[in-house]
Amino acid sequence: MNEMNEITAIYEKKVISKAEKIILPAALIIAVLFDRLIVNRVDEDGFLATYAAFWMSYLIIFYLIYWNRVKKDKVLWFVSVCITALVVWCFVSLFQKQDNFEFGIITALVIPAVLMAHAQWAAHGFSIKNVDVLTMGFAWLEGWILKPITGIVALIDVSASLASEKSRPTVFRVFLAIIIVFFMMMIILPLLMGADQIFGHYVSQIFSRVSLFSLAFHGAVIMITLGLFYSFIWNIGFGVNKPIAVNDSVRIDSLISAIVLGSVILVYILFCAVQFTYLFARAGLPADMTYSEYARAGFAQTVTVCAINLLIFGVFLWRGKHGKILTSLLGSLLALTIIMLISGAVRLNLYIDAYGMTWLRLISAWFIIYLFAVIILCAFRLKKQIPLAGICALLLLIWYVALGFLNPDGFVEWYNFIYNLGDFCVNIKTSG
Numbered sequence: 001m002n003e004m005n006e007i008t009a010i011y012e013k014k015v016i017s018k019a020e021k022i023i024l025p026a027a028l029i030i031a032v033l034f035d036r037l038i039v040n041r042v043d044e045d046g047f048l049a050t051y052a053a054f055w056m057s058y059l060i061i062f063y064l065i066y067w068n069r070v071k072k073d074k075v076l077w078f079v080s081v082c083i084t085a086l087v088v089w090c091f092v093s094l095f096q097k098q099d100n101f102e103f104g105i106i107t108a109l110v111i112p113a114v115l116m117a118h119a120q121w122a123a124h125g126f127s128i129k130n131v132d133v134l135t136m137g138f139a140w141l142e143g144w145i146l147k148p149i150t151g152i153v154a155l156i157d158v159s160a161s162l163a164s165e166k167s168r169p170t171v172f173r174v175f176l177a178i179i180i181v182f183f184m185m186m187i188i189l190p191l192l193m194g195a196d197q198i199f200g201h202y203v204s205q206i207f208s209r210v211s212l213f214s215l216a217f218h219g220a221v222i223m224i225t226l227g228l229f230y231s232f233i234w235n236i237g238f239g240v241n242k243p244i245a246v247n248d249s250v251r252i253d254s255l256i257s258a259i260v261l262g263s264v265i266l267v268y269i270l271f272c273a274v275q276f277t278y279l280f281a282r283a284g285l286p287a288d289m290t291y292s293e294y295a296r297a298g299f300a301q302t303v304t305v306c307a308i309n310l311l312i313f314g315v316f317l318w319r320g321k322h323g324k325i326l327t328s329l330l331g332s333l334l335a336l337t338i339i340m341l342i343s344g345a346v347r348l349n350l351y352i353d354a355y356g357m358t359w360l361r362l363i364s365a366w367f368i369i370y371l372f373a374v375i376i377l378c379a380f381r382l383k384k385q386i387p388l389a390g391i392c393a394l395l396l397l398i399w400y401v402a403l404g405f406l407n408p409d410g411f412v413e414w415y416n417f418i419y420n421l422g423d424f425c426v427n428i429k430t431s432g
Helices: 002-013 018-037 047-065 074-095 101-124 133-145 152-164 170-195 197-206 212-238 254-280 291-319 324-355 359-383 388-405 408-431
Strands: none
Touching: 018 047, 018 152, 018 212, 047 074, 047 101, 047 212, 074 101, 074 388, 101 133, 101 212, 101 388, 101 408, 152 212, 170 197, 170 212, 254 291, 254 324, 291 324, 291 359, 291 388, 324 359, 359 388, 359 408
């Protein structure tokens, strides 16, 4: 008894801020919504809409808790607007019965991934002018792996402080005790019912209209989710949010940069020469090879190389010793990448003309347009200091949102209808 009094005294003396206490009911609301909107509806029609509604609810609660921290950050608001647009798309897709299955699956992954970046941005106080991609990446991973766990102790502290405050009204203390008993019974009763059949029979008679197993399952989901979300949200404002230190003084040697970039550029020059000969000028192809087959064989590889080129550009821009030689080499890399990207676009166009439009070809075309925009930003970065990585990330997000509102599956059907109609008209004209 004395030990219990000592523990109670410790929690009474420990100062728990009001904000930390507010997170508890907020996390409970999120946990209940997670159970009702996601776990309870996972096999039902319209699941994507309720899934999106849950994350929208989380975002609103997050803003209510950390309003003073996020209200002036334009990047956070931009991301929030994009997430809201994706949530709206989920409901529009449901009500208009649009069958965008592939985009819906990707959206289900994009929303929590972007919201994690949103939370870490708020936690670390990043600025788009000086954010480091590597630091942001580690913070994002930390948000998934560590932050949902490392704040569990804070949850115990807050719970204990609420249970030890004698100044609370009697009604509040009774209500808190009932909640604790409720969660405990959901775990204990099913176990006791399994341990003794007669006891289980009597309990089943009392709760004849209630599935105790279902109640225990959903109660466990709520309790686990409560702990994870409390820990995560608590860490955003009260945890250790120290960015990983990156040594900017380490630079790639100028000679190494020249040799590496020069070798890559030389190979690309030879590749582009082949494109001008066979693809753009349409010189004779090898026997038994059509242009559609030629396009199909190289489109994916060409676009992948273009994406790798932009990654190479970013690495040497970030770590290379800046000077006229490096700038010239990076400029040449971008110019050759544009030619290669045009090659990829021509190949895709030939492929679509031969076989029609599909979801994969549409998103490939969308990605090519995005890469063109990124190349323009990269070229601008060579002349003027801009937050290239941040702008490209935000552009990718809004690019994805725009793709959703294009109604991908509807666009594919419309394009193929027009394409087939054109072929039909050509055939009639030819036969006539």
